Amino acid sequence: MAEELVMPRLSDTMEQGTIGRWLKREGDAFAEGDVLAEIETDKALMEFQAYDSGTVLKILVDDGESADLGAPIALVGEAGEQAPADAGKAEKKPAKKRKREDSAAAEEAAPAPAAREPEAPVRAAAAPSGNGRAGGSAALRVSPIARRMADQAGIDLAPLAGRGSGPEGRIVKADVERLVKDGGAAEQPGGADAPAAAPPAGSELRDLTPMLKAVAARMAHSKQTVPHFYVESEIDMTRALELRKELNDGLDGERVSVNDLIVRACAMALIDHPQAHRSYVDGRHAYHAHADIGIAVALDDGLVVPVLREADTKSVRQISRETKDLVARARDGQLRQREIEGGTFTVSNMGMFDVANFEAIINPPESAILAVGGTVPRAVPVDGDIRVRSLMRVTLSCDHRACSGADGAKLLQSVKRYLQAPSLLLA
């Protein structure tokens, strides 16, 4: 009996998936655990594994095409079986125009008899993980008029899921009006009912990739709802650079970067300061046991933040190796969902772009991010003398609901202490 294979839920924010490519084509048999296809979610390229064995009878959503969560993407069954005659009907049915807003409904789609569960690690990732991710799986309930107004104003309501003023967190008209008033809409003087502002004549309009959409929504949500404060400092990196040279000279062929030292310093400092290493989640603080450090990686168009797990328990050399692997796979779009979520802190280093200093936007539910500028030689007074030292400017952005200004300052002070006395990084 032919069964529908539906677009699985591979990340907790995805509403649609794009088939990267099918690894099993029509007529191919597969066994439990085989990778059937690669699916691009809003965050990463994921493998879609078979839950049990069978044969691909018909592919309904081809390479490069998109489908809503829970929408059929292929028919599977026994070898030699014919796809039902009405399969073409399903095939012609395009991804529904209106996005599937109710993620609870999307979740229901997964355990349907015909559905295959995604690979285990992803399934685990979809559940709230141990370090305080919450709210992500709240159902997005929106009143019809609120949905229409948000569509017209170009506002993504997903980040507000479950937090509207209506019953069970339903987002209602008043919520959208407030968002529009607060600038949630793209600076439209006409208000909610005005059509989206037209771009200048001659501009070319292109749709965002799922990843860019996710970045846009997350960053807008963070900057609008997380009360950021900023702490700035200047770190003397002279000794850290010397340590790095010594390590690189000694480690045959392996190259440790300044960023690896910064990640290590941040991890150690975070463990020293639990009050600066906790997330604000629905009125409570989630304290993190380990420093899972996100490392911002710029792509040709966009960015991705792979997470280096338990950096506080790893040596500089181990951090260096794992980071190289994560960055390489990030650039190839080969990261798995579980590798890009669940961080507790992020390091964003733009030193290589000749940046003196900048301020970064927190990546929720993390509560802090360190923006790292370039390291430059500067003349500084040392013990009454003038010396040339390598100075690096850093800015720590903190969520004021998670930590106080003093907590943020102490954390930054520790980072500075470790980097200025870098042998501690090897302790």
Add this chain to the structure above:
Amino acid sequence: MADVTYREALRRALDEELGRDDRVFLMGEEIGRFEGSYKVTAGLWEKYGPRRVRETPISEGGFVGAGIGAAMMGLRPVVEIMTINFILVAMDQVINHAAKIHYMFGGTVAVPMVIRTPGGAGAQLTAQHSQSLEAWFAGTPGMKVVAPSSVADAYGMLKTAIRDDDPVLFCENLVLYNLSGTIPDEDEDYTVPFGKAAVVREGDDLTLVAHSYTVQRALRVADALARDGVETEVIDLRSLRPLDAETVAESVHKTNRALIAEEGWSTYGVGSELAARIHRVCFDDLDAPVERVGQAEVPMPYAKPLELAALPLESKIEAAARNLLADCGVL
């Protein structure tokens, strides 16, 4: 313009129509010498005589049937049923004859008859004498059902009903008879069309729909909500069949919220029908589900505290409005 009561407006409409068209005549229990239980026919027996203002035995099935026969033969009877509760013994005549004859005779015979009857509750008349049954008739093809709430509409719509070629159930309300209002002076041609609801108060925040006496309650609820800055649009349906869902939809398009109040039971009521139509036409306009308020789903109790608890009083309508608005983050 003349300041009159709802009762007097009806009396004038009857008087003018009796004077204008000698095919028009009145029938009912005690409507002549006694001038009707609610005095709507006061003075008409004296003015037009027992041939045009006919007293009947206590036999609703009999005199409604007589009215249907007279209407089929070309007269224009206006039948009074003392309260809508007594129409139940004439249901076969109303539903199976008055509403069907035009259809059953292939359109060759009409039944231009008006049945005037008051409904409503609130005077401790208990379960059998406190009903608002208009929705039953409004659900029957072949009938027209109107329920004016204002003095001017009572006057204009009764004249329209008498001139209409279909059987019309003209719903009055015991509590409305003493309502004051203005009507035009002696205007033979003043009529109010059926199938056109009236926006009796404008507002942007909530559409509150009602008919008959409940419109008066709705206006008081709107006053109360206005004190908290909420502007309620109150719509008087006036006519239940044909039903003017367009005016309601236009309002909901603006307010995004709808509440329907009625004196009868909500279940299978006027609000049920309207809610279905609003959801159909205004689905993308809604900020919350359409809500309804009606009589408690019980036979009307006799005891005063229980009667008050069962009636769709202002307090209940206002509470429903506030709940709905709170669900929308307003109030």
